Amino acid sequence: MKKFTKIAISNEEDLIMGKSLFPVTCGNNLTIGAGKVYPEINFTLPTMMITKETIPEVKKHYSEIMDNILNRSKILNIPGLVVEFEQLPPMTDVPEWGAEITELIKKELDKFYVETGIPNALRVTVLDLRDADHPPLLRTGIASEKTISGFELCAQAGADILSIESVGGKEVHDQALMYGDLHGIAASLGILSYRDMGWLWDNITSIAKKYGCITGGDTACGFSNTAMQLAGQGMLPNILAAIDRAASAPRSLAAFEHGAIGPSKDCAYEGPIIKAITGYPISMEGKSSCCAHFSPLGNIAAAAADLWSNESVQNIRLLSGTAPEAFMELLAYDCRLFNKAIESNNALELRNLMVESDVEHSVEALILEPNVVIEIAKAIVNKESGYEKTKAAIETAYNSIDVSLSNNKISLSNTEIEWMKKIEEEISAFSKTEEEAVEYLEMMYGTFFSSQAYGL
Template sequence: MTAAFAPLSYSHLAVRSADELIFGVAPKPVRCGLGLEIGAGKVYPEVNFTLPTMDMTDETWPDVCAHYEEIGRNVVARAVHLKAPGLVLEFELLPPMTERPEWGAELTGILKKHMKAANEKWGLPCALRVTPTDIREKGKPPLMRRGEPWDQLRRSFELNAAAGADILSIESIGGKEVHDKALMNGDLPGIVLGLGVLAPRDMAWLWAQIRAICDGHPGVVPGGDSACGFANTAMQLAGQKMLPEVLAAVVRAMSTVRALVAFEQGAIGPSKDCAYEGPVMKAIAGVPIAMEGKSAACAHFSPIGNIASAMCDLWSNESVQNVRLLSGNAPEVFTELLEYDCRLMNAASATGQAMALRDLFTLSDEWLSPQAVVLSPAATFEIASALVSEQDPYLRTVAAGQTAVNLLRRGVQVGKLKLGRKEEQWLGRIEKALEELPGSSEELIDQLEPQYGVFYDKKSYALACRE
């Protein structure tokens, strides 16, 4: 009889200093898939892909399957040709593939077939990460723990695990219904409510479900979540000058708290590529992490193209459509780009120069954007230390935000970080708002009930409903 799972509680870091945060090495490597060990000394490419613009219907389904046949065949062939020491494919389901779980599972089977063939014929160590879409945001307010969308999502996890997934992940959206509104208004208390109160509650429930599904399918590991809908939304809005960069940087730091909940509930990594909070997870939980940066420019622009690789164990392109380029189809092209990036990192490790390369990755970005400041190994260690000094997710979120403000302040004071007048003003506003937050999540919920209470379903977060 399997013992009941007891959620973990992190009060210490898995590393002793920032010097132990480096690409290719994690305190707790993960074995998964077909002979692959992640975080044990090498960095591997994680290739992500999607369909070109097309309708997805019963009539076009054979064409959809043909695309994934082509992607699976071409990507593994390119990896074998380049003598890659290992490979991860990430299949991010589109919403219709989650809403009809059998569709997603069929495509998982197609991709795994090509990976098995490459492993058997060429000895390629590889693993398939499958990421269903969090479709629970339907409805106003969205229902997170019940209803048809949750039933479809749960079945998607089950069927994909049975069809060949080696790693299960998700970009969950609990708390986003409040966070989106607060973010657009620059309202820090509302941001903290969504990101630091509601999101951790949803994560704890959701990742207990995902862990249980993995437990029922030997060989399938629970990977990790991503604050893509929170911190990456802020990053992109800041890039479009719709939000201050300092706010995006503080949101990035605070997003680490919800990510940690997945590992408290049994996730073991590798974390998601678009989860730039991954380095803090490596520092606290010791798990291997996937990251994305300059080689993800096919999917989005960012101010963190090099520094993102400083501590990665998987290096990803985020996503690219299966369209024809001059050399070949885009997914196989990005397989080559990623593998050459990984070769450089692995050569640095093999020749004792990993620390020098890590520091160059960091130096090239660190002081050119507030969002890069909070991603350095030193900043990662400082944010992680602040998190483990608290146990309550709300207090952890506040501590992470305050640490980010301190990091930005110090950068300005020593003349390394240059901020415009409006960014300076916003940093002061954020600092003051963090100082004025109430001492408990219960007080924050009560304080913001008139403003945000209508936007979220209390039962979805195990909160008592007001009479």
């Protein structure tokens, strides 16, 4: 296990788009995080069922998507490209289907590289099926076997980068989030998720080594993005979603402690904290992923991005062409602007504009402000265990929000202010030790999780 005891990027001005301390070279001669931001295009199927009978149609969709996005990439003369194939449940449930589509996409990318010389890579994100059981078994059982097999077969079929949106601890985090139980959130992320990430990424790293793939990283999508979406609909306090984001960073860091080297997953909005700690490149998504979901982080998300993604878009017709092709164009133009800013030494100015334009509107954006990111990153590396790291991230995020409120840098509604008080009270009542926190989880959420699944 690799330990990060100090942060790699300590000067907030160095936490910037397109530049990482440890660039990653992969796929067809693509180096990520070495001075350019590249598009990472993602797509999904239109409304249809995936069955044995529809698999030929499914493949036809992926072929059409690849033809269209590669054609657009060539016309716009992009400097490089990552294609993400994010699996849908049946594609991991029948891992051979996932592998067949991986092979299909990889062949297209290889052909494209020969024809155009444009560097590219394929990220395959295997679906984490392991929460199919209640409580999830995670390390054993058929769902776990299929998930691991999904990695093995896709690595064999040509995946360049391996990733996952893992779900360990989600069964408890979901409950805690719905009740606004910050103690439960801290313990589920800092103990359960953190432990599961260690186990899972040891396995992924070993498969990646066997096939020469890059270990991209994970995301707290099922955790903090759930919080962000619920907050966006007025169902959760924004302040809770903001703190949940900071709290998720140690569990996503665990992937890097267990072999990941980036680029981390696009929907991991905690990415800048990971980049500050590890120095590895990250993928991010913001305004150009509004085809998949809304967020209050549209501009700020790009501040430290090395890849810039659209998250996902259905293969449907728009006036211009197909939706994946249209979003390929959108990402290409976004990246042109980022790269021109880097080339002309205006990157910091552009970054600051993107940061400032969002922070004044959202407490969730405040957590991604580079100086706040650095503070949270420092707090995390100063602590030993996953639970201690998570508590430190929460406390630092809370203090940053509190100071910004006092300085009138951000404003919150009275209803949100009430939650600030509740959160302050909860932080002061956190369990002191991991053992006490596990006892708390067992008392509150014992029916939702299995201790054995986490090696407890």
